[in-house]
Amino acid sequence: MSILPKSGLDIIYHLTEVLYIQRTMNKENKHRTIGIIGTGNFAQAFACRLLQSGYDVILGSRKPTERMVSNTHDCWCNISITTVDECIKNSNTIVVAIHNKHWSDTLSPFVELLKDKIIIDVSNKKCLTKGPSNAEQLQKLLSHSLVVKAFNVVSAYDMESQTSGGSHNVYIASDNFVARNTVADLSRDLGFTPKDYGVLWNARKIEKMPLQLFPEWKFPIGFTFLVFIIWYLYAIFIYFVEKTSYSWEQIFVKVTNKPLCMTAFTILACTYLPSSIAAIFQIYNGSKHVRFPGWLDTWLRTRKQLGLTAFTLAFVHVIMSVLIMSPTYLKSWYHETEIVIPKNITSDLHFPIRTWMTWKGEAACLAGIIAFLGLCILAVTSIKSVGDQLNWREWRCIQSKLGHGVLLLSLCHVVVMGSPYWIKAGPLKTFRSITFLSSVLPMITLFLKLCFSLPFISGYVKRIRHGLERNSKRCKAKCSGFQGTVLDTKYRPIVNGKRELNGFRTFEASLEDTDIDNCQCNGATNLV
Ligand SMILES: NC(=O)C1=CN([C@@H]2O[C@H](COP(=O)(O)OP(=O)(O)OC[C@H]3O[C@@H](n4cnc5c(N)ncnc54)[C@H](OP(=O)(O)O)[C@@H]3O)[C@@H](O)[C@H]2O)C=CC1
Numbered sequence: 141m142s143i144l145p146k147s148g149l150d151i152i153y154h155l156t157e158v159l160y161i162q163r164t165m166n167k168e169n170k171h172r173t174i175g176i177i178g179t180g181n182f183a184q185a186f187a188c189r190l191l192q193s194g195y196d197v198i199l200g201s202r203k204p205t206e207r208m209v210s211n212t213h214d215c216w217c218n219i220s221i222t223t224v225d226e227c228i229k230n231s232n233t234i235v236v237a238i239h240n241k242h243w244s245d246t247l248s249p250f251v252e253l254l255k256d257k258i259i260i261d262v263s264n265k266k267c268l269t270k271g272p273s274n275a276e277q278l279q280k281l282l283s284h285s286l287v288v289k290a291f292n293v294v295s296a297y298d299m300e301s302q303t304s305g306g307s308h309n310v311y312i313a314s315d316n317f318v319a320r321n322t323v324a325d326l327s328r329d330l331g332f333t334p335k336d337y338g339v340l341w342n343a344r345k346i347e348k349m350p351l352q353l354f355p356e357w358k359f360p361i362g363f364t365f366l367v368f369i370i371w372y373l374y375a376i377f378i379y380f381v382e383k384t385s386y387s388w389e390q391i392f393v394k395v396t397n398k399p400l401c402m403t404a405f406t407i408l409a410c411t412y413l414p415s416s417i418a419a420i421f422q423i424y425n426g427s428k429h430v431r432f433p434g435w436l437d438t439w440l441r442t443r444k445q446l447g448l449t450a451f452t453l454a455f456v457h458v459i460m461s462v463l464i465m466s467p468t469y470l471k472s473w474y475h476e477t478e479i480v481i482p483k484n485i486t487s488d489l490h491f492p493i494r495t496w497m498t499w500k501g502e503a504a505c506l507a508g509i510i511a512f513l514g515l516c517i518l519a520v521t522s523i524k525s526v527g528d529q530l531n532w533r534e535w536r537c538i539q540s541k542l543g544h545g546v547l548l549l550s551l552c553h554v555v556v557m558g559s560p561y562w563i564k565a566g567p568l569k570t571f572r573s574i575t576f577l578s579s580v581l582p583m584i585t586l587f588l589k590l591c592f593s594l595p596f597i598s599g600y601v602k603r604i605r606h607g608l609e610r611n612s613k614r615c616k617a618k619c620s621g622f623q624g625t626v627l628d629t630k631y632r633p634i635v636n637g638k639r640e641l642n643g644f645r646t647f648e649a650s651l652e653d654t655d656i657d658n659c660q661c662n663g664a665t666n667l668v
């Protein structure tokens with residue numbers, strides 16, 4: 141059978157097909173050629189990585205002949221350094237690897253040449269500033285190009301090294317969907333994990349990332365430190381100033397272990413309290429659409445970090461407790477027996493020794509061990525890769541139900557330790573004891589949880605979270621014109637038809653964090 145075309149029409153058809161394939165291949169090839177403007181640290185590292193991943197690279201420099209192309213570096217053999225003009229002409233995707241203060245001088249003459257090309261902005265700001273991002277400014281300068289923010293969170297070192305320890309996420313934002321996807325494919329080819337951040341407006345968030353130092357941990361760590369200091373000072377007052385219960389030699393482990401336990405306990409309560417406060421707010425406002433106050437928003441957002449901090453403190457507490465687990469350190473945890481040596485000249489000689497653990501010691505240990513086990517499960521499931529294996533119901537069951545169970549067991553642990561003293565000392569001394577004081581917040585948290593579990597209250601909260609709007613003045617005043625939260629295509633909430641720029645953080649919090657207890661995940665806006 142002949143594969144040759146039979147008629148003239150067939151020949152034309154065949155030729156058109158070949159031409160089309162050729163054009164597509166050329167286009168593809170042009171896409172495989174990446175232009176980089178700049179020959180600095182980042183440009184060189186990026187060029188190496190691209191070459192290693194099978195891309196062709198053209199570097200565009202102001203002085204191409206003066207730039208050293210060292211043959212000693214394997215990467216550099218296939219890199220051509222040309223003028224900026226040539227670099228732009230020969231590639232459809234161009235990385236702008238020059239500092240943003242030089243953009244105007246370097247790129248303005250090529251605005252027309254850069255038209256319809258994908259421009260990757262890798263720049264970083266020197267410090268946190270308000271207002272438009274670098275990428276938005278670049279888009280303004282090159283209004284007919286497709287500017288994509290990407291790779292700014294990857295350092296030149298990470299770009300060069302295949303084994304560096306930093307995150308391999310690349311956050312991508314662009315107003316053009318195709319450009320965003322092309323850069324996502326590119327980052328995948330280079331061995332990074334693309335994270336789609338939507339429209340170019342979100343470059344503001346992406347540019348903030350390399351400038352921040354553990355932004356999510358500042359509040360939880362600061363707060364934990366403050367709580368620890370308060371408990372420590374109180375413990376010193378109780379055990380050294382008011383009465384001398386211990387010698388100063390025991391301040392390092394025996395005494396420190398108490399505020400550690402109390403801080404872990406308080407922080408654990410603080411992890412679960414805000415969800416009940418959020419529910420109170422929603423009942424008070426009669427709607428889920430009224431935004432939470434800033435402090436509650438921050439608190440809700442940092443529950444994971446608070447929980448992990450509580451786990452860390454509890455872990456240290458467990459180690460210290462094991463170290464001092466002896467009748468000498470924990471007298472009230474052990475039974476006392478006496479060795480009596482028969483009468484001699486004057487009287488009997490009595491030697492008290494402690495042997496078995498008392499019920500208090502055993503019960504406190506058991507409650508503590510199970511609570512710590514539960515905390516370990518909570519900590520492990522908060523790791524993203526583990527959490528991803530769970531469905532919404534399983535995750536909620538662990539984080540909410542098991543979490544409150546752990547808090548209850550921790551309360552038992554502290555109450556068992558403190559109650560014999562509370563009974564003996566009477567109400568006045570009880571209210572001042574460290575065990576009682578530290579139990580107050582967890583008791584409130586568990587009480588609120590119990591209230592919100594009652595069918596008629598939980599049913600009402602559920603209805604509010606499913607969209608019920610109580611027709612009260614308060615709700616009308618606060619929700620006026622804001623009927624439902626709508627996400628625009630740029631992942632920002634639209635309020636009254638306008639984008640709520642400042643409400644972005646709060647909005648996310650209300651989506652993710654009002655959680656919590658009563659609903660099935662049916663899609664983003666139904667989460668609350
Ligand atoms: N270094 C890093 O780890 C990272 C850098 N970035 C970003 O990458 C961009 C480049 O950074 P980096 O490579 O470190 O910077 P360098 O200073 O090492 O390189 C900048 C390059 O810009 C070119 N350039 C163009 N116009 C000018 C001009 N008017 N004055 C001076 N230089 C000019 C120069 O190349 P030539 O002389 O050949 O024209 C120069 O090599 C920046 O926006 C930075 O924020 C982002 C993430 C990490």
Ligand SMILES: [Cu+2]
Nearest residue numbers: 401457508553
């Ligand atoms: Cu303890």
